[in-house]
Amino acid sequence: MRERLDKIINTWQLYVLISLPMIYIVVFKYVPMYGALIAFKDFTVSKGIWESEWVGLKHFSRFIQSYDFGKIIKNTLLLNLYNLIAGFPFPLLFALGLNYVRIRWFKKTVQMVTYAPHFISTVVMVGMLFELLDTRNGIVNTLLGAFGFDPINFMGNPDLFKSIYVWSGIWQSAGFSCIIYLAALSSVDPSLHEAAVIDGASQRQRMWHIDLPSIIPVAVILLILNMGSMLDVGFEKVLLMQNPLNMRTSEVIDTYVYKVGLASQAMNYSYSAAIGLFKSVIGFLLIITVNQIARKTNQASLW
Template identity: 45%
Template sequence: MKQGAAIGTADIHAAATYRSRRELRFRRLKRDKWLYILLTPGLLYFLVFKYVPMWGVLLAFKDYQPFLGFWKSDWVGLEHFRTFFQNPDFFMLLRNTLVLSLYNLVFFFPAPIILALLLNEVRLSFYKRTIQTMIYVPHFISMVIVASISYVFLTTQGGAVNEFLYSVTGSKIDFLASPDWFRPLIILQTIWKECGWGTIIFLAALAGVDVEQYEAAVVDGASRWRQTWHITLPAIRSTIVILLILRMGTILDNGFEQIYLMMNALNREVAEVFDTYVYALGITQGAFSYSTAVGLFKSVIGVVLVLGTNWLAKKSGESGLY
Protein backbone atom coordinates (compact mmCIF):
# COMPACT_ATOMS: atom_id res chain seq x y z
CA MET A 1 0.00 0.00 0.00
CA LYS A 2 2.79 2.37 0.93
CA GLN A 3 4.54 1.63 -2.35
CA GLY A 4 1.35 2.28 -4.33
CA ALA A 5 0.76 5.54 -2.49
CA ALA A 6 4.35 6.59 -3.18
CA ILE A 7 3.90 5.85 -6.87
CA GLY A 8 0.63 7.81 -6.94
CA THR A 9 2.27 10.78 -5.21
CA ALA A 10 5.15 10.69 -7.72
CA ASP A 11 2.68 10.69 -10.62
CA ILE A 12 0.81 13.66 -9.18
CA HIS A 13 4.07 15.52 -8.65
CA ALA A 14 5.21 14.76 -12.22
CA ALA A 15 1.88 15.92 -13.64
CA ALA A 16 2.06 19.14 -11.62
CA THR A 17 5.62 19.74 -12.79
CA TYR A 18 4.57 19.18 -16.40
CA ARG A 19 1.65 21.62 -16.05
CA SER A 20 3.86 24.25 -14.44
CA ARG A 21 6.45 23.93 -17.22
CA ARG A 22 3.74 24.16 -19.86
CA GLU A 23 2.29 27.25 -18.23
CA LEU A 24 5.76 28.78 -18.01
CA ARG A 25 6.37 28.16 -21.71
CA PHE A 26 2.98 29.66 -22.55
CA ARG A 27 3.69 32.78 -20.46
CA ARG A 28 7.08 33.20 -22.14
CA LEU A 29 5.49 32.76 -25.58
CA LYS A 30 2.85 35.36 -24.74
CA ARG A 31 5.46 37.73 -23.33
CA ASP A 32 7.77 37.44 -26.36
CA LYS A 33 5.05 37.18 -29.03
CA TRP A 34 6.34 40.19 -30.98
CA LEU A 35 9.83 38.69 -31.14
CA TYR A 36 8.36 35.51 -32.61
CA ILE A 37 6.33 37.57 -35.08
CA LEU A 38 9.54 39.32 -36.15
CA LEU A 39 11.17 35.91 -36.51
CA THR A 40 8.44 34.63 -38.84
CA PRO A 41 9.71 36.23 -42.12
CA GLY A 42 13.16 34.73 -41.59
CA LEU A 43 11.70 31.30 -40.90
CA LEU A 44 9.49 31.54 -43.98
CA TYR A 45 12.50 32.54 -46.08
CA PHE A 46 14.50 29.48 -45.04
CA LEU A 47 11.46 27.22 -45.36
CA VAL A 48 10.50 28.39 -48.86
CA PHE A 49 13.92 28.98 -50.40
CA LYS A 50 16.15 26.53 -48.49
CA TYR A 51 14.16 23.50 -47.33
CA VAL A 52 11.36 23.10 -49.87
CA PRO A 53 13.79 23.17 -52.86
CA MET A 54 15.71 20.29 -51.28
CA TRP A 55 13.23 17.98 -52.99
CA GLY A 56 15.04 18.97 -56.17
CA VAL A 57 18.04 16.82 -55.24
CA LEU A 58 15.98 13.83 -56.38
CA LEU A 59 16.79 14.96 -59.92
CA ALA A 60 20.30 13.62 -59.34
CA PHE A 61 18.85 10.10 -59.18
CA LYS A 62 16.50 10.45 -62.15
CA ASP A 63 16.85 10.78 -65.90
CA TYR A 64 14.82 13.96 -65.91
CA GLN A 65 12.87 14.70 -69.08
CA PRO A 66 10.94 17.99 -69.10
CA PHE A 67 8.06 16.59 -71.15
CA LEU A 68 7.62 13.69 -68.70
CA GLY A 69 7.82 15.84 -65.60
CA PHE A 70 9.54 15.35 -62.27
CA TRP A 71 7.69 12.26 -61.03
CA LYS A 72 7.34 10.35 -64.32
CA SER A 73 11.00 10.60 -65.31
CA ASP A 74 12.92 7.31 -65.04
CA TRP A 75 14.79 6.51 -61.83
CA VAL A 76 18.47 5.78 -62.61
CA GLY A 77 19.98 5.67 -59.11
CA LEU A 78 23.69 6.51 -58.97
CA GLU A 79 24.22 6.45 -62.73
CA HIS A 80 24.93 10.18 -63.02
CA PHE A 81 27.48 10.01 -60.19
CA ARG A 82 29.32 7.14 -61.88
CA THR A 83 29.34 9.07 -65.15
CA PHE A 84 30.68 12.14 -63.39
CA PHE A 85 33.48 10.30 -61.55
CA GLN A 86 34.53 8.53 -64.76
CA ASN A 87 34.52 11.75 -66.75
CA PRO A 88 38.06 12.74 -67.87
CA ASP A 89 37.32 16.31 -66.72
CA PHE A 90 36.58 15.25 -63.13
CA PHE A 91 40.16 15.44 -61.86
CA MET A 92 40.77 18.70 -63.72
CA LEU A 93 37.68 20.23 -62.08
CA LEU A 94 38.64 18.88 -58.66
CA ARG A 95 42.22 20.15 -58.97
CA ASN A 96 41.21 23.62 -60.13
CA THR A 97 38.53 23.96 -57.45
CA LEU A 98 40.76 22.79 -54.60
CA VAL A 99 43.73 24.90 -55.67
CA LEU A 100 41.60 28.06 -55.79
CA SER A 101 40.05 27.19 -52.43
CA LEU A 102 43.51 26.62 -50.95
CA TYR A 103 44.65 30.00 -52.26
CA ASN A 104 41.58 31.58 -50.67
CA LEU A 105 42.31 29.95 -47.31
CA VAL A 106 45.99 30.91 -47.35
CA PHE A 107 45.76 34.45 -48.73
CA PHE A 108 42.19 35.74 -48.41
CA PHE A 109 40.99 34.25 -45.11
CA PRO A 110 43.75 35.87 -42.97
CA ALA A 111 43.49 39.21 -44.82
CA PRO A 112 40.38 40.54 -42.97
CA ILE A 113 41.92 39.49 -39.65
CA ILE A 114 45.15 41.38 -40.36
CA LEU A 115 43.22 44.41 -41.63
CA ALA A 116 40.97 44.39 -38.55
CA LEU A 117 44.03 44.28 -36.28
CA LEU A 118 45.55 47.25 -38.15
CA LEU A 119 42.31 49.24 -37.98
CA ASN A 120 42.04 48.47 -34.28
CA GLU A 121 45.32 50.31 -33.75
CA VAL A 122 44.02 53.53 -35.32
CA ARG A 123 43.12 55.81 -32.42
CA LEU A 124 41.65 58.83 -34.25
CA SER A 125 38.02 57.92 -34.90
CA PHE A 126 37.72 60.22 -37.95
CA TYR A 127 40.54 58.47 -39.81
CA LYS A 128 39.31 55.07 -38.68
CA ARG A 129 35.77 55.67 -39.99
CA THR A 130 37.12 57.12 -43.23
CA ILE A 131 39.35 54.11 -43.87
CA GLN A 132 36.55 51.71 -43.01
CA THR A 133 34.20 53.41 -45.46
CA MET A 134 36.79 53.29 -48.23
CA ILE A 135 37.49 49.58 -47.78
CA TYR A 136 33.78 48.69 -47.45
CA VAL A 137 32.81 50.27 -50.79
CA PRO A 138 34.24 47.54 -53.10
CA HIS A 139 31.89 44.97 -51.49
CA PHE A 140 28.92 46.76 -53.09
CA ILE A 141 30.46 46.80 -56.56
CA SER A 142 29.14 44.16 -58.93
CA MET A 143 31.57 41.44 -59.97
CA VAL A 144 30.82 42.43 -63.58
CA ILE A 145 32.27 45.88 -62.80
CA VAL A 146 35.28 44.30 -61.09
CA ALA A 147 35.96 42.12 -64.14
CA SER A 148 35.56 45.17 -66.41
CA ILE A 149 38.03 47.16 -64.31
CA SER A 150 40.48 44.26 -64.49
CA TYR A 151 40.10 44.17 -68.27
CA VAL A 152 40.65 47.93 -68.63
CA PHE A 153 43.83 47.85 -66.54
CA LEU A 154 45.32 44.56 -67.77
CA THR A 155 44.42 44.21 -71.45
CA THR A 156 47.31 44.29 -73.90
CA GLN A 157 45.36 46.71 -76.10
CA GLY A 158 45.99 49.93 -74.20
CA GLY A 159 45.70 48.64 -70.63
CA ALA A 160 47.31 50.96 -68.06
CA VAL A 161 49.43 48.20 -66.47
CA ASN A 162 50.70 46.84 -69.78
CA GLU A 163 51.40 50.32 -71.10
CA PHE A 164 53.54 50.97 -68.03
CA LEU A 165 55.34 47.63 -68.43
CA TYR A 166 55.97 48.36 -72.09
CA SER A 167 57.44 51.77 -71.29
CA VAL A 168 59.79 50.21 -68.70
CA THR A 169 60.67 46.80 -70.15
CA GLY A 170 59.64 47.05 -73.81
CA SER A 171 57.30 44.05 -73.51
CA LYS A 172 53.74 43.27 -72.41
CA ILE A 173 52.18 40.45 -70.37
CA ASP A 174 48.85 38.96 -71.40
CA PHE A 175 47.44 38.70 -67.88
CA LEU A 176 43.89 37.93 -69.00
CA ALA A 177 44.74 34.97 -71.23
CA SER A 178 47.70 33.48 -69.36
CA PRO A 179 46.91 30.35 -67.28
CA ASP A 180 49.75 31.28 -64.90
CA TRP A 181 48.13 34.61 -64.01
CA PHE A 182 44.51 33.46 -63.71
CA ARG A 183 44.60 32.28 -60.08
CA PRO A 184 46.58 35.28 -58.74
CA LEU A 185 44.10 37.60 -60.46
CA ILE A 186 41.13 35.82 -58.90
CA ILE A 187 42.65 36.01 -55.41
CA LEU A 188 43.60 39.69 -55.82
CA GLN A 189 40.09 40.54 -56.99
CA THR A 190 38.57 38.69 -54.03
CA ILE A 191 40.86 40.39 -51.52
CA TRP A 192 40.20 43.85 -52.97
CA LYS A 193 36.43 43.36 -53.10
CA GLU A 194 35.67 41.43 -49.89
CA CYS A 195 38.55 42.00 -47.48
CA GLY A 196 37.14 45.24 -46.06
CA TRP A 197 33.67 43.78 -45.58
CA GLY A 198 35.11 40.76 -43.81
CA THR A 199 36.65 42.97 -41.13
CA ILE A 200 33.22 43.85 -39.69
CA ILE A 201 32.90 40.66 -37.64
CA PHE A 202 36.47 40.81 -36.39
CA LEU A 203 36.21 44.49 -35.43
CA ALA A 204 33.06 43.65 -33.49
CA ALA A 205 34.94 40.87 -31.69
CA LEU A 206 37.86 43.20 -30.97
CA ALA A 207 35.47 45.73 -29.45
CA GLY A 208 34.68 43.22 -26.72
CA VAL A 209 38.27 42.80 -25.53
CA ASP A 210 38.74 44.01 -21.94
CA VAL A 211 40.75 47.26 -21.98
CA GLU A 212 42.14 46.50 -18.51
CA GLN A 213 44.14 43.62 -19.98
CA TYR A 214 45.99 46.05 -22.25
CA GLU A 215 46.58 48.42 -19.33
CA ALA A 216 48.03 45.60 -17.24
CA ALA A 217 50.22 44.54 -20.18
CA VAL A 218 51.54 48.10 -20.55
CA VAL A 219 52.41 48.18 -16.86
CA ASP A 220 54.30 44.91 -17.30
CA GLY A 221 56.24 46.44 -20.21
CA ALA A 222 54.65 44.44 -23.04
CA SER A 223 55.17 45.81 -26.55
CA ARG A 224 52.32 46.28 -29.06
CA TRP A 225 53.26 43.03 -30.75
CA ARG A 226 53.18 41.16 -27.42
CA GLN A 227 49.79 42.68 -26.60
CA THR A 228 48.45 41.58 -29.98
CA TRP A 229 49.86 38.06 -29.66
CA HIS A 230 48.87 37.37 -26.05
CA ILE A 231 45.68 39.42 -25.65
CA THR A 232 44.05 40.41 -28.95
CA LEU A 233 44.42 37.18 -30.93
CA PRO A 234 43.32 34.86 -28.07
CA ALA A 235 40.28 37.11 -27.54
CA ILE A 236 39.07 36.64 -31.14
CA ARG A 237 40.28 33.05 -31.55
CA SER A 238 36.79 31.56 -31.16
CA THR A 239 35.45 33.90 -33.85
CA ILE A 240 38.26 32.92 -36.20
CA VAL A 241 37.59 29.21 -35.60
CA ILE A 242 33.85 29.51 -36.23
CA LEU A 243 34.38 31.45 -39.46
CA LEU A 244 36.97 28.90 -40.56
CA ILE A 245 34.48 26.07 -39.95
CA LEU A 246 31.85 27.89 -42.01
CA ARG A 247 34.41 28.58 -44.74
CA MET A 248 35.21 24.87 -44.98
CA GLY A 249 31.56 24.22 -45.86
CA THR A 250 32.00 26.26 -49.05
CA ILE A 251 35.43 24.90 -49.92
CA LEU A 252 34.16 23.73 -53.32
CA ASP A 253 32.38 27.03 -54.06
CA ASN A 254 34.65 29.45 -55.87
CA GLY A 255 32.08 31.97 -57.04
CA PHE A 256 30.50 31.23 -60.40
CA GLU A 257 30.16 34.82 -61.60
CA GLN A 258 33.77 35.79 -61.01
CA ILE A 259 35.23 32.64 -62.59
CA TYR A 260 32.86 32.77 -65.53
CA LEU A 261 33.70 36.39 -66.32
CA MET A 262 37.46 35.86 -66.13
CA MET A 263 37.54 32.52 -67.95
CA ASN A 264 38.32 32.22 -71.65
CA ALA A 265 39.45 29.55 -74.07
CA LEU A 266 43.15 30.16 -73.34
CA ASN A 267 42.99 29.76 -69.55
CA ARG A 268 40.16 27.20 -69.31
CA GLU A 269 42.52 24.42 -68.25
CA VAL A 270 43.07 26.16 -64.89
CA ALA A 271 39.81 28.18 -64.75
CA GLU A 272 37.09 25.56 -65.17
CA VAL A 273 35.62 24.66 -61.75
CA PHE A 274 32.53 22.81 -60.56
CA ASP A 275 30.36 25.94 -60.60
CA THR A 276 31.05 26.81 -64.24
CA TYR A 277 30.83 23.13 -65.20
CA VAL A 278 27.34 22.86 -63.68
CA TYR A 279 26.25 25.98 -65.55
CA ALA A 280 27.64 24.74 -68.86
CA LEU A 281 25.87 21.39 -68.56
CA GLY A 282 22.70 22.28 -66.70
CA ILE A 283 21.76 25.56 -68.38
CA THR A 284 23.38 25.59 -71.81
CA GLN A 285 23.06 21.85 -72.56
CA GLY A 286 19.95 20.98 -70.54
CA ALA A 287 21.56 18.10 -68.57
CA PHE A 288 19.52 18.90 -65.47
CA SER A 289 19.92 15.56 -63.69
CA TYR A 290 23.64 15.31 -64.34
CA SER A 291 24.33 18.88 -63.17
CA THR A 292 22.18 18.28 -60.07
CA ALA A 293 24.34 15.24 -59.26
CA VAL A 294 27.46 17.42 -59.49
CA GLY A 295 25.90 20.01 -57.20
CA LEU A 296 24.84 17.34 -54.70
CA PHE A 297 28.39 15.98 -54.68
CA LYS A 298 29.65 19.46 -53.74
CA SER A 299 27.08 19.77 -50.97
CA VAL A 300 27.94 16.40 -49.43
CA ILE A 301 31.64 17.24 -49.41
CA GLY A 302 30.83 20.58 -47.78
CA VAL A 303 28.80 18.93 -45.00
CA VAL A 304 31.56 16.39 -44.34
CA LEU A 305 34.19 19.14 -44.14
CA VAL A 306 32.06 21.24 -41.76
CA LEU A 307 31.45 18.29 -39.45
CA GLY A 308 35.11 17.25 -39.58
CA THR A 309 36.43 20.75 -38.94
CA ASN A 310 33.95 21.25 -36.11
CA TRP A 311 35.08 17.96 -34.55
CA LEU A 312 38.74 19.01 -34.75
CA ALA A 313 37.91 22.41 -33.27
CA LYS A 314 36.16 20.81 -30.28
CA LYS A 315 39.04 18.40 -29.81
CA SER A 316 41.43 21.35 -29.66
CA GLY A 317 39.39 22.99 -26.91
CA GLU A 318 37.18 25.38 -28.91
CA SER A 319 33.39 25.47 -28.62
CA GLY A 320 32.74 24.93 -32.33
CA LEU A 321 29.34 25.39 -33.96
CA TYR A 322 27.42 23.09 -31.65
Protein backbone atom coordinates (compact mmCIF):
# COMPACT_ATOMS: atom_id res chain seq x y z
CA MET A 1 0.00 0.00 0.00
CA ARG A 2 2.85 2.35 0.90
CA GLU A 3 4.63 1.61 -2.39
CA ARG A 4 1.46 2.32 -4.37
CA LEU A 5 0.92 5.62 -2.55
CA ASP A 6 4.54 6.67 -3.21
CA LYS A 7 4.11 5.84 -6.88
CA ILE A 8 0.98 8.01 -7.06
CA ILE A 9 2.79 10.89 -5.34
CA ASN A 10 5.76 10.62 -7.69
CA THR A 11 3.52 10.69 -10.78
CA TRP A 12 0.89 13.15 -9.54
CA GLN A 13 1.15 15.18 -12.76
CA LEU A 14 -0.31 12.28 -14.74
CA TYR A 15 -3.25 11.95 -12.35
CA VAL A 16 -3.95 15.68 -12.62
CA LEU A 17 -3.84 15.38 -16.40
CA ILE A 18 -6.31 12.48 -16.49
CA SER A 19 -8.59 14.06 -13.89
CA LEU A 20 -9.85 16.69 -16.37
CA PRO A 21 -11.39 14.26 -18.89
CA MET A 22 -12.67 12.11 -16.00
CA ILE A 23 -14.44 15.11 -14.46
CA TYR A 24 -15.91 15.95 -17.88
CA ILE A 25 -17.25 12.40 -18.30
CA VAL A 26 -18.77 12.32 -14.81
CA VAL A 27 -20.38 15.78 -15.04
CA PHE A 28 -21.66 15.64 -18.62
CA LYS A 29 -22.21 11.90 -19.17
CA TYR A 30 -23.06 10.21 -15.87
CA VAL A 31 -24.79 12.94 -13.86
CA PRO A 32 -27.37 13.61 -16.65
CA MET A 33 -28.41 9.93 -16.43
CA TYR A 34 -30.43 11.01 -13.41
CA GLY A 35 -32.74 12.81 -15.82
CA ALA A 36 -33.62 9.50 -17.53
CA LEU A 37 -36.18 9.05 -14.74
CA ILE A 38 -38.59 11.34 -16.57
CA ALA A 39 -39.00 8.60 -19.21
CA PHE A 40 -41.00 6.70 -16.58
CA LYS A 41 -43.01 9.71 -15.38
CA ASP A 42 -45.46 12.29 -16.67
CA PHE A 43 -42.95 15.05 -16.16
CA THR A 44 -44.07 18.60 -15.52
CA VAL A 45 -41.64 21.43 -14.91
CA SER A 46 -43.61 22.83 -11.97
CA LYS A 47 -43.51 19.54 -10.05
CA GLY A 48 -39.94 18.56 -10.90
CA ILE A 49 -38.60 15.07 -11.51
CA TRP A 50 -39.34 13.52 -8.11
CA GLU A 51 -42.83 14.97 -7.66
CA SER A 52 -44.08 14.12 -11.16
CA GLU A 53 -46.48 11.18 -11.47
CA TRP A 54 -44.91 7.75 -12.04
CA VAL A 55 -46.39 6.05 -15.13
CA GLY A 56 -43.94 3.18 -15.70
CA LEU A 57 -43.62 2.04 -19.32
CA LYS A 58 -46.50 4.16 -20.62
CA HIS A 59 -44.36 6.31 -22.94
CA PHE A 60 -42.37 3.32 -24.26
CA SER A 61 -45.64 1.55 -25.05
CA ARG A 62 -46.99 4.68 -26.73
CA PHE A 63 -43.92 4.91 -28.96
CA ILE A 64 -43.94 1.22 -29.95
CA GLN A 65 -47.69 1.26 -30.67
CA SER A 66 -47.60 4.53 -32.59
CA TYR A 67 -48.58 4.55 -36.26
CA ASP A 68 -45.16 5.84 -37.35
CA PHE A 69 -43.06 3.37 -35.31
CA GLY A 70 -42.48 0.84 -38.11
CA LYS A 71 -41.69 3.49 -40.70
CA ILE A 72 -39.19 5.47 -38.64
CA ILE A 73 -37.41 2.36 -37.32
CA LYS A 74 -37.14 1.04 -40.88
CA ASN A 75 -35.84 4.37 -42.22
CA THR A 76 -33.33 4.73 -39.38
CA LEU A 77 -31.95 1.18 -39.72
CA LEU A 78 -31.79 1.26 -43.53
CA LEU A 79 -30.03 4.63 -43.52
CA ASN A 80 -27.48 3.43 -40.94
CA LEU A 81 -26.90 0.10 -42.68
CA TYR A 82 -26.39 1.86 -46.00
CA ASN A 83 -23.99 4.29 -44.34
CA LEU A 84 -22.12 1.44 -42.63
CA ILE A 85 -21.82 -0.76 -45.72
CA ALA A 86 -20.81 2.06 -48.04
CA GLY A 87 -18.91 4.29 -45.63
CA PHE A 88 -17.04 1.91 -43.32
CA PRO A 89 -14.65 0.27 -45.85
CA PHE A 90 -14.02 3.46 -47.83
CA PRO A 91 -11.56 5.14 -45.37
CA LEU A 92 -9.81 1.78 -44.90
CA LEU A 93 -9.26 1.30 -48.64
CA PHE A 94 -8.30 4.95 -49.03
CA ALA A 95 -5.67 4.63 -46.28
CA LEU A 96 -4.24 1.46 -47.85
CA GLY A 97 -3.88 3.20 -51.21
CA LEU A 98 -2.48 6.42 -49.74
CA ASN A 99 0.07 4.45 -47.73
CA TYR A 100 1.83 3.39 -50.94
CA VAL A 101 2.13 6.85 -52.44
CA ARG A 102 5.83 7.70 -52.46
CA ILE A 103 5.63 11.25 -53.85
CA ARG A 104 5.59 13.19 -50.59
CA TRP A 105 4.05 16.47 -51.83
CA PHE A 106 1.30 14.63 -53.70
CA LYS A 107 0.46 12.50 -50.64
CA LYS A 108 0.22 15.55 -48.39
CA THR A 109 -1.91 17.41 -50.95
CA VAL A 110 -4.35 14.51 -51.23
CA GLN A 111 -4.55 14.26 -47.43
CA MET A 112 -5.23 17.98 -47.08
CA VAL A 113 -7.89 18.03 -49.84
CA THR A 114 -9.74 15.01 -48.44
CA TYR A 115 -9.36 16.12 -44.82
CA ALA A 116 -10.65 19.68 -45.36
CA PRO A 117 -14.38 18.82 -45.92
CA HIS A 118 -14.54 17.50 -42.35
CA PHE A 119 -14.51 21.11 -41.12
CA ILE A 120 -17.48 22.18 -43.24
CA SER A 121 -20.49 22.72 -41.00
CA THR A 122 -23.65 20.69 -41.53
CA VAL A 123 -25.67 23.75 -42.55
CA VAL A 124 -23.12 24.74 -45.18
CA MET A 125 -22.89 21.15 -46.43
CA VAL A 126 -26.66 20.88 -46.95
CA GLY A 127 -26.69 24.32 -48.57
CA MET A 128 -24.03 23.11 -51.03
CA LEU A 129 -26.14 20.04 -51.81
CA PHE A 130 -29.18 22.18 -52.56
CA GLU A 131 -27.14 24.42 -54.86
CA LEU A 132 -25.42 21.55 -56.69
CA LEU A 133 -28.61 19.52 -57.12
CA ASP A 134 -30.99 22.39 -57.84
CA THR A 135 -33.47 21.49 -60.59
CA ARG A 136 -33.05 24.73 -62.54
CA ASN A 137 -29.55 26.06 -61.91
CA GLY A 138 -27.67 23.19 -60.24
CA ILE A 139 -24.40 22.02 -61.80
CA VAL A 140 -25.52 18.38 -61.89
CA ASN A 141 -28.78 19.08 -63.72
CA THR A 142 -27.00 21.53 -66.03
CA LEU A 143 -24.61 18.75 -67.05
CA LEU A 144 -27.50 16.31 -67.49
CA GLY A 145 -29.25 18.84 -69.70
CA ALA A 146 -26.10 19.27 -71.79
CA PHE A 147 -26.23 15.53 -72.57
CA GLY A 148 -29.91 15.65 -73.44
CA PHE A 149 -31.37 14.32 -70.18
CA ASP A 150 -34.33 15.80 -68.35
CA PRO A 151 -33.62 17.54 -65.02
CA ILE A 152 -34.03 15.41 -61.90
CA ASN A 153 -35.52 16.67 -58.65
CA PHE A 154 -32.89 15.01 -56.46
CA MET A 155 -33.96 16.53 -53.15
CA GLY A 156 -37.63 15.82 -53.79
CA ASN A 157 -37.19 12.17 -54.77
CA PRO A 158 -37.64 9.96 -51.66
CA ASP A 159 -35.75 7.08 -53.32
CA LEU A 160 -32.62 9.23 -53.72
CA PHE A 161 -32.58 10.66 -50.19
CA LYS A 162 -30.47 7.89 -48.62
CA SER A 163 -27.88 7.93 -51.41
CA ILE A 164 -27.48 11.71 -51.24
CA TYR A 165 -27.17 11.60 -47.46
CA VAL A 166 -24.67 8.73 -47.37
CA TRP A 167 -22.35 9.68 -50.23
CA SER A 168 -22.15 13.33 -49.23
CA GLY A 169 -21.24 12.10 -45.74
CA ILE A 170 -18.54 9.82 -47.13
CA TRP A 171 -17.05 12.70 -49.10
CA GLN A 172 -17.05 14.84 -45.97
CA SER A 173 -15.63 12.29 -43.50
CA ALA A 174 -13.46 9.81 -45.45
CA GLY A 175 -10.27 11.88 -45.22
CA PHE A 176 -10.64 12.42 -41.49
CA SER A 177 -11.55 8.78 -40.78
CA CYS A 178 -8.56 7.36 -42.67
CA ILE A 179 -6.14 9.09 -40.27
CA ILE A 180 -6.70 6.31 -37.73
CA TYR A 181 -5.84 3.64 -40.29
CA LEU A 182 -2.78 5.56 -41.49
CA ALA A 183 -1.56 5.71 -37.89
CA ALA A 184 -2.03 1.92 -37.59
CA LEU A 185 -0.18 1.35 -40.87
CA SER A 186 2.75 3.47 -39.68
CA SER A 187 3.33 0.96 -36.86
CA VAL A 188 3.84 -1.97 -39.27
CA ASP A 189 7.37 -3.38 -38.98
CA PRO A 190 9.29 -2.35 -42.17
CA SER A 191 11.24 -5.61 -42.02
CA LEU A 192 8.04 -7.46 -42.96
CA HIS A 193 7.83 -5.51 -46.21
CA GLU A 194 11.55 -5.93 -46.84
CA ALA A 195 11.28 -9.69 -46.43
CA ALA A 196 8.21 -9.79 -48.68
CA VAL A 197 10.00 -7.82 -51.43
CA ILE A 198 12.97 -10.20 -51.26
CA ASP A 199 10.55 -13.13 -51.64
CA GLY A 200 9.11 -11.49 -54.74
CA ALA A 201 5.77 -10.35 -53.30
CA SER A 202 3.92 -7.77 -55.35
CA GLN A 203 2.52 -4.55 -53.90
CA ARG A 204 -0.96 -6.04 -53.91
CA GLN A 205 0.24 -9.15 -52.05
CA ARG A 206 2.03 -7.04 -49.45
CA MET A 207 -1.12 -4.96 -48.99
CA TRP A 208 -3.26 -8.09 -48.55
CA HIS A 209 -0.97 -10.16 -46.35
CA ILE A 210 0.85 -7.50 -44.29
CA ASP A 211 -1.00 -4.17 -44.22
CA LEU A 212 -4.59 -5.41 -44.06
CA PRO A 213 -4.06 -7.86 -41.15
CA SER A 214 -2.28 -5.10 -39.21
CA ILE A 215 -5.28 -2.75 -39.31
CA ILE A 216 -8.04 -5.36 -38.94
CA PRO A 217 -8.03 -5.04 -35.09
CA VAL A 218 -8.50 -1.26 -35.39
CA ALA A 219 -11.26 -1.75 -37.96
CA VAL A 220 -13.07 -4.25 -35.71
CA ILE A 221 -12.95 -1.86 -32.74
CA LEU A 222 -14.38 0.95 -34.88
CA LEU A 223 -17.06 -1.39 -36.23
CA ILE A 224 -18.13 -2.33 -32.70
CA LEU A 225 -18.35 1.34 -31.72
CA ASN A 226 -20.32 2.17 -34.87
CA MET A 227 -22.80 -0.59 -34.13
CA GLY A 228 -23.65 1.15 -30.86
CA SER A 229 -24.98 4.11 -32.82
CA MET A 230 -27.13 2.15 -35.27
CA LEU A 231 -30.24 4.08 -34.20
CA ASP A 232 -28.39 7.40 -34.20
CA VAL A 233 -28.41 9.46 -37.36
CA GLY A 234 -27.05 12.92 -38.00
CA PHE A 235 -30.13 14.78 -36.76
CA GLU A 236 -29.23 18.20 -38.12
CA LYS A 237 -28.37 16.99 -41.61
CA VAL A 238 -31.48 14.83 -41.96
CA LEU A 239 -33.73 17.63 -40.68
CA LEU A 240 -32.21 20.18 -43.06
CA MET A 241 -32.52 17.82 -46.04
CA GLN A 242 -36.16 16.96 -45.29
CA ASN A 243 -39.09 18.31 -47.27
CA PRO A 244 -42.70 17.15 -47.76
CA LEU A 245 -41.72 15.23 -50.91
CA ASN A 246 -39.05 12.98 -49.38
CA MET A 247 -40.63 12.55 -45.93
CA ARG A 248 -41.52 8.93 -46.67
CA THR A 249 -37.87 7.84 -46.46
CA SER A 250 -36.28 10.71 -44.53
CA GLU A 251 -38.23 10.57 -41.26
CA VAL A 252 -35.95 8.95 -38.65
CA ILE A 253 -36.11 8.56 -34.88
CA ASP A 254 -34.23 11.78 -34.10
CA THR A 255 -36.38 13.99 -36.31
CA TYR A 256 -39.53 12.27 -35.02
CA VAL A 257 -38.52 13.00 -31.42
CA TYR A 258 -37.86 16.63 -32.27
CA LYS A 259 -41.20 17.15 -34.02
CA VAL A 260 -43.49 15.10 -31.78
CA GLY A 261 -41.73 15.42 -28.47
CA LEU A 262 -40.16 18.88 -28.45
CA ALA A 263 -41.38 21.05 -31.34
CA SER A 264 -45.07 20.43 -30.64
CA GLN A 265 -47.03 22.68 -28.29
CA ALA A 266 -47.44 19.81 -25.82
CA MET A 267 -43.67 19.68 -25.14
CA ASN A 268 -43.64 15.95 -24.33
CA TYR A 269 -40.37 15.76 -22.42
CA SER A 270 -41.17 12.34 -20.96
CA TYR A 271 -42.06 10.90 -24.36
CA SER A 272 -38.83 12.24 -25.85
CA ALA A 273 -36.78 10.87 -22.96
CA ALA A 274 -38.43 7.45 -23.35
CA ILE A 275 -37.49 7.29 -27.02
CA GLY A 276 -33.95 8.42 -26.24
CA LEU A 277 -33.61 5.73 -23.55
CA PHE A 278 -35.04 3.16 -25.99
CA LYS A 279 -32.30 4.07 -28.48
CA SER A 280 -29.58 3.86 -25.83
CA VAL A 281 -30.66 0.40 -24.65
CA ILE A 282 -30.79 -0.95 -28.22
CA GLY A 283 -27.35 0.54 -28.93
CA PHE A 284 -25.92 -0.99 -25.75
CA LEU A 285 -27.29 -4.43 -26.67
CA LEU A 286 -25.83 -4.13 -30.18
CA ILE A 287 -22.38 -3.26 -28.80
CA ILE A 288 -22.46 -6.28 -26.46
CA THR A 289 -23.62 -8.60 -29.27
CA VAL A 290 -21.02 -7.49 -31.82
CA ASN A 291 -18.29 -7.51 -29.19
CA GLN A 292 -19.13 -11.11 -28.28
CA ILE A 293 -19.09 -12.11 -31.95
CA ALA A 294 -15.67 -10.47 -32.36
CA ARG A 295 -14.34 -12.36 -29.34
CA LYS A 296 -15.64 -15.71 -30.61
CA THR A 297 -14.00 -15.15 -33.99
CA ASN A 298 -10.66 -14.32 -32.29
CA GLN A 299 -10.76 -10.72 -33.42
CA ALA A 300 -10.04 -7.61 -31.35
CA SER A 301 -12.75 -6.61 -28.90
CA LEU A 302 -13.52 -3.83 -26.46
CA TRP A 303 -13.48 -6.20 -23.48
